[in-house]
Structure formats: structure tokens, C-alpha cells
Amino acid sequence: MLKEFRDFAMKGNVVDLAVAVIIGAAFGAIVNSLVTDIIMPSIGAVTGGLDFSNYFLALSSKVTAANLADAKKQGAVLAWGSFLTLTLNFLIVAFVLFIVIRVMSQFKRKEAAAPAAPPKPTREEELLTEIRDLLKKA
Numbered sequence: 001m002l003k004e005f006r007d008f009a010m011k012g013n014v015v016d017l018a019v020a021v022i023i024g025a026a027f028g029a030i031v032n033s034l035v036t037d038i039i040m041p042s043i044g045a046v047t048g049g050l051d052f053s054n055y056f057l058a059l060s061s062k063v064t065a066a067n068l069a070d071a072k073k074q075g076a077v078l079a080w081g082s083f084l085t086l087t088l089n090f091l092i093v094a095f096v097l098f099i100v101i102r103v104m105s106q107f108k109r110k111e112a113a114a115p116a117a118p119p120k121p122t123r124e125e126e127l128l129t130e131i132r133d134l135l136k137k138a
Contacts, residue, residue, distance in 0.1 A: 034096075035089045043092075052088070055081025 008014065044050065054068050060075035071077045121129070 031093055035093055039092055039096075040089070051085070052081040053085040055079075055084070 056068050056071055057078040057080060058071060058075070059078055062075040063071045063077055065071040065074055068077065068079055068081070072079075
């Protein structure tokens with residue numbers, strides 16, 4: 001197993017993996033900031049400041065708190081509001097990424113237009129091709 005890992009590391013895959021993890025973490029932080037600081041406040045303004053993250057269902061009769069943090073200290077709670085908020089954040093990010101990728105692919109399609117078909121050979125070129133083919137046969 002150590003030999004396989006050494007071979008894996010020597011091929012440069014570990015460095016590629018490390019770079020991908022660092023870029024992924026940075027991208028995750030940017031996306032998180034986009035959702036938390038830009039998109040969700042805009043949605044909150046439209047919905048009148050509705051925030052699902054503090055909604056919960058008490059699973060114990062001991063829980064009497066009104067907010068999620070205090071309720072978790074008192075006993076078992078089902079924090080469905082946090083799950084709903086994270087699910088909405090995921091859907092928003094997925095939709096934004098879908099739009100960005102779609103726009104980028106449309107730009108790429110416009111840039112990579114198919115090359116024009118070559119012009120039809122003239123009568124003189126056709127005759128020269130026939131002569132060449134006849135000479136090859138002879």
C-alpha cells in the first residue's frame with residue numbers, strides 16, 4: 001500500500017488534488033458569501049424578512065424556548081428550518097451556476113463556429129486530379 005501511495009504521489013496527482021481542494025474551498029467561501037450576503041437578503045426583502053433558520057419542532061416536553069439555540073440547550077429538537085434554509089441556499093446556488101454555465105457555453109458555441117466548407121474544385125483542378133490518378137495507375 002505504501003508503494004502504491006508513493007507511486008500515486010510521484011505522478012503529481014497529490015499536488016493536483018491539493019490545488020483542487022484549495023480552489024474548491026476558496027470557491028465555496030465565495031459562493032457562501034454570495035448566498036448569505038447578497039442573494040438571501042434580497043429574497044428576505046421580497047418576502048418581508050422571512051427567515052426559516054430559527055424554525056424547529058420540539059421533540060421533548062422540556063423544550064419551552066422560542067428560539068432554536070435555547071431550545072437545543074433544553075432538549076431534543078428537530079431543526080427543520082435550518083434544513084430548509086440550507087436546501088433553499090443549495091437550490092439558489094445550483095440555479096445561479098446553471099445560468100452561468102449556460103451563458104458560458106453559449107459564448108463558447110459562438111466562438112467555435114464550424115469552419116466554412118472548402119469551395120468546389122474548378123474544372124481545371126478536376127482534370128488535374130484525373131491526370132494524377134491516371135498516372136498513379138500506370
